[in-house]
Amino acid sequence: MNPIAINENAPRLDRLQLAALVGLMGVGVAFVFSATMVNEAAASLPFIKQLWFRQIVWYSVGVGAAVALCLVDYHTLARWSFVAYWGTIFLLAAVPIFGTMRGGARRWFDLGFFSLQPSEFAKLAFILAMAHFLSRPLDELRAPMNFWKALGLLALPFVLVMKEPDLGSALVFIPSGFAMMLVAGVPRRYLFRLIGIVGVMASLILVDVLFAPPSWQIKLEEYQRQRLLVYFGQDFAPPNATPKQKAEARRLQQEKSYQAKQALISVGSGGFTGKGWRQGNQTAGGFLPPGAAHTDFIFSVIAEEKGFVGSVTVLTLYAVVLFTGLRIAGQARDRLGKVLAAGVVTLLFSHVFINIGMNIRLMPVTGIPLPLLSYGGSSVIGSLIAIGLLQNVHIYRRGY
């Protein structure tokens, strides 16, 4: 390890970003508490079994991992990135066999004390590997072969995560990969072509799911199809269904649109200033599904209890983290640092956008956590490691 020679005047860490980070973690603990301590049964659990406390544990582990990561120059990390990449690919491939089933999807390894969600770490490994791959000389990037290789790098984890099935997590690979290629300097014509292809594919899939007769439809998981139908307000029942089937479809539709509807009611009923911490009816009354209120729908809890003021505060904290992230990208020593930082920022932002978007019905409901706020070890640790990577790029911007 080289001792780091830095400009004495330049701060070693991006303090503004860290401040926003601390703010987000504070909000996270407060609202995981609010979302879970809804009944006596939850409140009477021993201290260490309570989720807000566990969230603090995940924060600590995550911060520890991030600090550890910052001790190593990101160049060194990049050199090892393919090991991490293939390691996570292996885990993703193993999940369908060894993983535990929860809510119709196999996404976790049950380690007893901890459920590991490999896709969270696969995202990071992918970003590191992609950054390393894209940091080659610009001339090489112009070669179509390398462009296709980069796409392959993206497609492999994407397909595996999609298979779990976890559409939401799979989707965040695309903007991250795209942003990294853009920042790395991959020729625009490739990117436009990519956008074109992805756009056409996506719209074809949508049209197929929403309007094509059943025999023509591609095989999506049934619940994915239903979520899309709910989002676009389509009827579940095929047009030639019997009244009984239609009634059944309507019941199913109500059930399926329940989460989205309840999230919207929570956010909307919060109004300008909200109902106050731990005063949300939606959470206490169990309208927000008890399993999801503190995880994927934590934003609904915040928005209900703290209103528009609270949601904008959260949005602002994220904006600070993201823009300082971009500043780090701009100040990075080399293209590797810049691409890495841009990838992390886009990854975090994709999560924020999709998660908040699904709370206000801008996006279909997908199981995507809100970084740092949603309860969950893998997500929290993954997000903190991602920010650790940003800080790493910042710390080593004047190295050597």
Next chain:
Amino acid sequence: MIIFDQLKRNDSQLQLLTIMLCASLAVLFAGLWWVQIVNKGRYQESLEIQSSRSVRLPAVRGKILDRNGAVLADNRPSYNINLYLEDLSGAFKKEYTRARPRRVVTNDLPFWKDWLGFTTVSTQFTKLKDGQAQTIARDSRYRVANGVVSQVADVLKAPLTLDYTNFSRHYETRLSLPYPVVSNISSLHLARFAEESFNSRGLELEVQPRRVYPFGPTAAHVLGYLRKDDSSAEGEEAFFWYRMPDYRGMVGIEGGFDQQLRGRAGAKSVQVNNLGYRQNENIWSPVEPGQNVVLTLDLKIQQAAEASIRKLPVPNAHAAVVVMEVESGDLLAVASSPSADPNNFIKGFTKPELERWHDDKVGVQKNRATGEQYQAGSIFKTIVALAALENGLNPQEIYRVAANPANPNKGVIYVGKQKFNDTAPPGDYDLRRALLRSSNAYFITNGLRPGVFERVVELSQRLHLGERIGLPLMQEAAGHFPSAKRIHANWTAGSTANICIGQGEMDVTPLQMAVMTSALANGGKVLWPRLVDRRESSDLAGLEPPTIYEKGRIRDNLGVSQRSLKLLREAMLAETEDLEGTGNNVLGTGFRVCGKTGTAERTEQGEKKNTTWFISFAPYEKPRFAVVVMVENGKSGGGTCAPIAKDVYLALKNFDKLAGAIPLTAAAQ
């Protein structure tokens, strides 16, 4: 600003990324603004709809009291045992899990799991068919609740059962309200229940006011009755998710003063969770208890009148008694027979009681004192006498009544070709004798004299015959009297002759006759009868001043000379005191009573029926009370009605002693 730092840099890719980030954040900001600010109301409404249930809470109904404070319609606490289902939700769930069918499966494990020592045999829940889960859940809920109910039954030592259908329906439609296990329990059961602490098992004691009429059928027509009705009153919140049982007054004071007695229903909202169980509740509109209504009735007088009617030889006699103070217009008794116990509407009818209630022949629903109209018969001769006197009749002038050829002991008179039989014997009559023997011939002859009938019509108009008085009973007949227009078209001397003896085209109610009798007694003042003394707050600390109804309001004046009234009063005194008088039966009360008997005959479906009357006031020296008695199908006014009036006068002797003394709320009957 960190955002602009990025844009100033000469790095087009990062600039693009920054712009996209800004744009997306702006989209989120706008979305939040749209949901949380612009459409806030809509979502708050949805939240309200899905998480709160409004419940209408009826107010405690005001009491009805008599003039001395005896409670005629009361509220007594009724104790119910309620089961709060949310306290059992955990037990429901447990029982459901226990009751779900399971099966033991032997898994064909992949080699590595087998190798790692996973077991191949496990117990799983079997997959349930459509509706099967609901049935199991419903049954397990019933088992849990039934267990609690049988515990209650053990403690109360009473046979209690939980009805499956009832309980399931309650669970499905009224989950946020407690389930009533048993209502209106006895004090013994109450004591047994209170000894045990049941609160942990979701059981709670609830107190509800229950309408009681301590005197049963006494004054039942005046009091009226209640029917179950929980609809919103005017000016009240119209939409409620649930309504607690409430009653509406149908007729009588309960009906006429329903709004005031009812008070103002309150409302609470029950917060429910996603399963519909109660979370908590708050009362957002408190109940305002109803006002008490204090009547002018005197319970003792009322009871005396009703008891006297019951002495008549026929069961369920159709009769009415109205007792009125002649100066104030206060109604001291308004009795109508037969009557039914209004408590039946609260505690439920027995089969014979229900049949009696609906039997038209018995006619318990009719208020015969105010709501039915009858031919007046001879009691109307008092008015004809007044009219004749005012028209210049010499009271000593003798009129000779001819004998009836068909019945030489009775008189007769012919008007045109129409023959009017008389019940009085032929002979010489002056006004006094004509009144006390009730000679039809005398009054028809004098009624037909020029100018007299016009005065009869005028007096009747001043008495407002044919018009409603407007007592708040919702059971009032207007009666009938020919209008001035009527007597100028197709009117014959025969019609006049009929009116002169209180028959033909006129009908009156006993109440109207009480007003008439009072007017004869008090010097010609036609009063508004007064049934309600005041309405007052039922809350003892109520700051609201009572609404007092004015005494002795004069509606009209007969406009006849005191001389004529004095002559009439003397003739009416003779009716009861003269040996020849028809009203002797009222003697012996200590009052000198002025009276007039009457019998109106009518033929109904070939059957001869009559209405017998006795109108009276006393004491002669300074009249205070008017007593009107009407009995359908009595023998005669003097024979059937006067003895009832006598009983009433006997009770009235103690009237002043009773005033102000508040009797204990006597046990029923």
